[in-house]
Structure formats: structure tokens, C-alpha cells
Amino acid sequence: MSFRWYGANDQVTLEKIRQIPGMQVIVTAIYDVPVGQVWEYERILALKKQIEDAGLRFEVVESLPVHEDIKLGLPTRDKYIENYIKSLHNLAKAGIKVVCYNFMPVFDWTRTTVEYPLKDHSKTLAYFKKDLENINVYDDDVSLPGWDTSYKKEDLRHIFEQYSHIDEESLWSNLAYFLRAVVPEAEKSGIKMAIHPDDPPWNIFGLCRIITCEKNIDRFLKIVDSESNSLTFCTGSLGCTPDNDIVSMVRKYSAQKRIAFVHLRNVKFDNDGNFYETSHLSSDGSLDMVAILKALHDTGFDGYCRPDHGRMIWGETGRPGYGLYDRALGACYINGIWETLEKEKCSSH
Numbered sequence: 001m002s003f004r005w006y007g008a009n010d011q012v013t014l015e016k017i018r019q020i021p022g023m024q025v026i027v028t029a030i031y032d033v034p035v036g037q038v039w040e041y042e043r044i045l046a047l048k049k050q051i052e053d054a055g056l057r058f059e060v061v062e063s064l065p066v067h068e069d070i071k072l073g074l075p076t077r078d079k080y081i082e083n084y085i086k087s088l089h090n091l092a093k094a095g096i097k098v099v100c101y102n103f104m105p106v107f108d109w110t111r112t113t114v115e116y117p118l119k120d121h122s123k124t125l126a127y128f129k130k131d132l133e134n135i136n137v138y139d140d141d142v143s144l145p146g147w148d149t150s151y152k153k154e155d156l157r158h159i160f161e162q163y164s165h166i167d168e169e170s171l172w173s174n175l176a177y178f179l180r181a182v183v184p185e186a187e188k189s190g191i192k193m194a195i196h197p198d199d200p201p202w203n204i205f206g207l208c209r210i211i212t213c214e215k216n217i218d219r220f221l222k223i224v225d226s227e228s229n230s231l232t233f234c235t236g237s238l239g240c241t242p243d244n245d246i247v248s249m250v251r252k253y254s255a256q257k258r259i260a261f262v263h264l265r266n267v268k269f270d271n272d273g274n275f276y277e278t279s280h281l282s283s284d285g286s287l288d289m290v291a292i293l294k295a296l297h298d299t300g301f302d303g304y305c306r307p308d309h310g311r312m313i314w315g316e317t318g319r320p321g322y323g324l325y326d327r328a329l330g331a332c333y334i335n336g337i338w339e340t341l342e343k344e345k346c347s348s349h
């Protein structure tokens with residue numbers, strides 16, 4: 001069981017995280033190194049020491065971001081890939097086992113509001129198709145906590161111009177180029193690369209997204225057939241549409257040993273491309289958490305998992321999706337289900 005921590009500036013401190021029952025591992029990143037630069041060994045070691053001093057372990061990185069030039073397939077990509085590999089080796093040397101990343105053009109997870117009020121007056125992240133259609137990405141001041149906020153309006157215009165030449169097939173081929181260079185190095189150093197699915201799993205603002213569904217994930221896994229080319233299976237990202245059968249996907253990829261990291265989150269979707277995030281409880285959302293965990297358990301999953309986003313509850317304020325309370329409740333709920341599955345298995349033998 002792991003928990004995402006945003007570093008020394010995170011109001012959710014390591015001391016608090018440690019008090020969540022069953023918490024073992026911290027998931028974090030070096031946030032002040034610009035995308036594309038090497039993560040130096042000493043920096044990684046210092047972070048590891050800070051985490052270990054708090055009684056936790058540092059074994060999962062989220063994210064080691066992929067430079068846009070790699071996604072765009074520009075000639076400069078080789079330099080950035082070289083840097084990426086250097087970072088991977090440094091991380092491996094420091095004992096990191098899993099590196100989460102994504103291949104979404106420009107934007108990470110996208111929502112139309114981060115303060116959608118639920119009936120119980122908690123606040124959550126939500127996506128309403130109509131609202132997204134009304135956003136003009138250039139002119140409206142759009143930004144989200146999950147995004148690289150360093151884009152100024154002019155930069156955004158430029159990068160959209162660059163992406164206007166990138167269709168799905170070119171994005172696939174740029175991803176393949178990256179994987180063929182990076183995965184063998186990850187494999188050598190004992191790291192599992194774990195791609196995070198696109199969130200939401202469809203094109204936004206005319207930018208292609210490809211890690212979206214079973215067919216595409218099958219294709220992804222075949223590009224380099226290695227356990228070092230694995231998934232961060234994010235139930236909330238893939239599961240925000242009825243098109244993906246989350247339980248059967250989890251069962252399949254876990255049986256294939258291609259899930260290195262699981263993000264557990266529940267969402268409530270409708271059939272028109274809208275959704276909001278709920279508590280982890282199965283009855284609050286569209287996903288069956290027991291069935292998901294049972295699929296992992298049945299297939300001998302022994303990787304990392306973390307509660308993904310939580311709602312804002314009990315008056316907490318802070319980074320949307322990443323407060324303490326609701327994520328801690330999620331961790332306890334997940335641990336409760338897992339303990340039940342373990343004990344059931346023992347008693348049936």
C-alpha cells in the first residue's frame with residue numbers, strides 16, 4: 001500500500017501519512033527539475049532518506065515525465081531519451097522499483113471542475129462534456145493542478161501548432177520509439193516502467209490520446225514484450241466510461257504480470273461522456289471495488305497500489321484530489337477488502 005506525496009511543500013506530511021493504518025510506501029517525484037533534465041542520484045538519495053527517516057519506503061516514482069519533444073518525435077528527442085535513461089539508472093541505483101509516467105500530449109488529467117459538490121457537501125473533481133466544449137484553450141485561462149502550469153498562452157499556441165501534425169499513428173510510432181530505447185535499459189536496471197492511462201481516455205482539445213482501452217493497451221504491451229513495459233492500471237481513468245470493462249481488464253493484465261502499479265479510485269459515469277469522482281466505496285460509484293481487488297487477488301498481484309484521488313471532506317482544503325482524509329479512508333477500505341480476500345483464501349485451503 002502506498003500514498004502519493006508531493007514533497008516538502010505538501011501540507012499532507014510524511015508524519016501524517018505514516019499514521020494511516022498499513023501504509024508502507026511513498027510515491028513521489030522530484031518536482032523542481034525541469035521536464036527533460038536528468039534526476040541526479042544525490043537528489044534521489046536525499047529524498048529517499050527523508051522518506052525513510054519518517055518510517056516509510058521510497059520505491060515508486062510518479063511521474064518521471066516524458067518531454068513533449070519525445071511525444072512529438074522531434075529530432076531533439078534523442079537527447080531527452082538519453083537523459084530519461086540516465087534518470088532511470090540513477091533511480092534504480094537508489095532502489096526504486098517502479099516508474100509511473102504517461103504519454104498524454106500536453107495535458108495530464110483533465111476535469112471541468114475541481115469543486116463539484118456532492119449531496120453530502122463534499123467536493124470532488126468532475127468532467128462535464130458540455131463545459132469542456134465551451135472552453136477555448138487559447139483564450140480562456142485554463143489550468144488544472146495536474147497540468148504543467150508553465151505554459152503561457154503563446155507557448156500553448158505553439159505547442160498546439162506542433163501537435164496539429166500528430167495523428168494517432170504518429171503518436172503510436174513516437175511512443176514505440178521511446179519504449180524501444182528505454183525499456184531495455186529499465187529491464188537491465190530492474191525497474192518496471194508503468195504507463196498511466198489517459199485521463200479521460202479520449203481525445204481532448206483535438207489532441208490525440210491512445211492509452212485508452214483494451215485494444216490499445218494490448219497494442220501497447222506488444223510493442224516491447226517485457227515486464228519492464230507494464231501498466232499503472234488506473235481504475236478511475238479507464239473506468240470513467242462504460243466502454244471499458246475494468247474488472248476483466250484488471251484480471252487479464254494482472255494474469256499477464258503486466259500491472260506494476262494500481263491506482264484505485266471510483267467514479268460515477270453516465271452514458272453521455274460525463275463523470276465525477278466518488279469515495280472509494282463501490283456503492284458510491286460505477287466501479288465494483290471488491291470485484292477489482294478480487295481480480296488482482298486471484299491472479300496473485302504483488303505489485304504496488306495506492307488510493308488515487310479523494311474528495312475534499314471534513315473542511316479540508318488543499319490540492320484538489322490529494323487531500324489526506326478521503327485518500328486515507330480509501331486506503332483503509334482497500335486494506336479491509338484485501339484482508340478479507342486473504343483470509344477467505346486461507347480458510348478455503
Ligand code: CS2
Nearest residue numbers: 063100101102108109146196
Ligand atoms: C495521477 C496522474 O492524479 C492523477 O490522476 O494518476 O496525474 C498521474 O500521476 C500521471 O498521469 C502519471 O504520469
Ligand code: MN
Nearest residue numbers: 234237263308
Ligand atoms: Mn491515476
